[in-house]
Amino acid sequence: MSPTTEDHSQTREIPGTVRLFAENGELLQSTVELIPKPSDDPEDPLNWSPRRKTVNLSCLIFYTFAVAVSATSLYSIYGPLSDAIGLTLDELNVGAGYSYWAIGISSCIIQPCAIAFGKRPIFILAALSGGLLFIWTNYISSNSLWILSRLLIGFSGGPSFSLVEIAITDVFFLHQRAFPLGLYVFVLYVGALVGPLLSGYIYEGMGWKAVVWFTTGLSLLATLVMVFGFEETNFTREEPSVALEVVPGSNHSLARLEGDRSSHGISLVPDTSVDESDSKSKDRNQDAVMVQPVAQRWIWPRVWQRSKVSPHAFGIIKRGIVQPFALMRLPIILWCGVMYGVYQVFFNLFGFLSSGVLTAPPYNFGTGATGLTFLSPLLGTIPSAIWGGWLCNIYSLRQARKNHGISKAEHKLKLYIIPTVLAPIGLLMMGLGPFYGAHWIVYVAGECILNLAGPLATLLIIAYAFDVFHSIDPDDSQGPKAAAQDCAPYLTAIIFIGMSVTFAFGYAITPWSFLWSFKLFGITAAIGVTALNASVLLIVWYGKTLRQNGEGYYRKVINW
Known part of the structure; x- marks a missing residue:
């Protein structure tokens, strides 16, 4: 047996190991199983038409962008903000760290509430409250008020870090x-980088309070977008009335239900409009064709329909709050949480350091020019997040083909070599450049390189967690236990761990860089991230064992 060959009888039932391709002797079929299996209800979000799904995704993306802009819009004006409200740069940074800790707490509370009462009202309430709370920034006069305002704003922004991913998995x-x-x-990172860029120029033209009003207006606009465009994605899915089958076909063939196409969403019977022999001749050379439910006609988002309150609301909330903390003992969740936090910390470096580095000698940048430098990490985000998602899809499918149609969750993690190489290079440039008084482009280019690594690493971590845990269902398929699993307690646990790491580093970033010296900061950060990134090798080598050993405990927790 070759090293890449899996014993199918032993691996297919392990969470995170799934068959993506059917196998016929030595040939792999050119179809992909639908996971999860949709119901035969056309209102099942999995059965929505592509345009309807796109509208829903667009609303989520705009909401995420607005929250990300709000979270970082003050970064490039920390200097004048410090003078205006009488707080030091260190106090501003520590207060911002509290907002990330609040995001972790928020995820543990808001996530189950969204499953119990509906994701749509939670998104609308979060966007509205975040915009209104930001107005308070205009009236802050002490460090305690600054911390309290950041806690509340962070709590309202929690859904953008956890609930958005769940809403995406509801539909795709x-x-x-x-x-x-x-x-x-991509949008999470872009919004966080566009915020400081825009605020620098807004400040120069209208003052720092105009930045606050701009951010408030953007959040209120996101509220309107969610009100008029986002449909509820909570759906109680029963088993399909007819067993699903994977059927071979060419790149133009789709399975379909016999009968009226408008009343069903699932494809079952192969389309024979393409010659079968021609299809077989292409199986070896073409990439996977993804079998889709039959496309529906375009339906305007049904936003007037009220979200249904779950009859198991209390049980969902109780389990949704407790389960994430119980799951933190699993090694995979601990690893994902720490690594998620590490790259959140490094992303925050752009905001925490740039104003202090570039506005001081020898660079002496103004606020507008400082904000403009955020274009550098923004450019790094584009290939990392957008092409990273495409790369993950293609790479995992090709790895599955090589592995006799079996996809392992660790396949995607092999791409972690990219952030492992890039992250320390970017950190060294950001540390050694200012220390030696090098041209400002060294520091700014380092930001770009670091942000080539960050979004891809974050994407790989989230995708790995989903692959491992999202398909594990409790024994009760219709009650509060099943609904609590829809809260994705594994993701909530990861977010909480990650945001706690970010919060802790909020106390360390300023002394680590400005007081300890940028030379030591750059070297120690590069060594640290290399060591942490190397831990992915342990997950690649032993991930299957960890998944297998942890399944029993995970099932015990979600069946509580």
């Missing part, structure tokens, strides 16, 4: 998720 199949998740990560 397993083999489709990498691109929309990559797009989500």
Whole structure:
């Protein structure tokens, strides 16, 4: 047996190991199974038409962008903001760290509430409250008020870090998720970088309070977008009335239900409009063709329909709050949480350091020019997040083909070599450049390189967690236990761990860089991230064992 060959009888039942391709002797079929299997209800979000799915995804993307802009819009004006409200740069940075800790707490509470009462009202309330709370920034006069305001704003922004991913998985199949998740990560990073860029110029033209009003207006616009465009994605899915089958076909063939196409959403019977022999001749050379439910006619988003309150609301909330903390003992969740936090910390470096580095000698940048430098990490985000999602899809499918149609969750993690190489290079440039007084382009280019690594690493971590845990269902397929699993407690646990890491580093970033010296900061950060990134090798080598050993405990927790 070759090293890449799996014992199918032993691997197919392990969470995170799934068959993406059917196998016929030595040949792999050119179809992909639908995971999860949709119901035969046309209102099942998995059965929505592509345009309807796109509208829903667009609303989520705009909401994420607005929240990300709000979270970082003050970064490039920390200097004048410090003078205006009488707080030091260190106090501003520590206060911002509290907002990330609040995001972790928020995820543990808001996530189950969204499953119990509907994702749509939670998104609308979060966007509205975030915009209104930001107005408070105009009236802050002490460090305690600054911390309290950041806590509340962070809590309202929690859904953008956890609930968006769940809403995406409500609508897209397993083999489709990498691109929309990559797009989500891209916008999360872009919004966080566009915020300081815009605020620098807004400040120069109208003052720092105008930045606050701009951010408030953007959040209120996101509220309107969610009100008029986003449909509820909560759906109680029963088993399909007819067993699903994977059927071979060419790149133009789709399976379909016999009978009226408008009343069903699932494809079952092969389309014979393409010559079968021609199809077989292309099986070896063509990439996977993804079998889709039959496309519906365009339906305007049904936003007037009220979200249904789950009859198991109390049980969902109780389990949704407790389960994430119980799951933190699993090694995979601990690893994903720490690595998620590490790259969140490095992303925050752009905001925490840039104003202090570039506005001081020898660079002496103004606020507008400082904000403009955020274009550098923004450019790094584009290939990392957008192409990263596409790369994950293509790479995992090709790895599955090589592995006799079996896809392992660790396949995607082999791409972690990219952030492992890039991250330390970017950190060294950001540390050694200012220390030696090098041209400002060294520091700015380092930001770009670091952000080539960050979004891809974040995407890989989230995708890995989904692959491992999202398909594990409790014994009760219709009650509060099943609904609580829809909260994705594994993701909530990861977010909480990651945001706690980010919060802790909020106390360390300023002394680590400005007081300790940028030379030591750059060297120690590069060594640290290399060591942490190398831990992915342990997950690649032993991930299957960890998944297998942890399944029993995970099932015990979600069946509580």
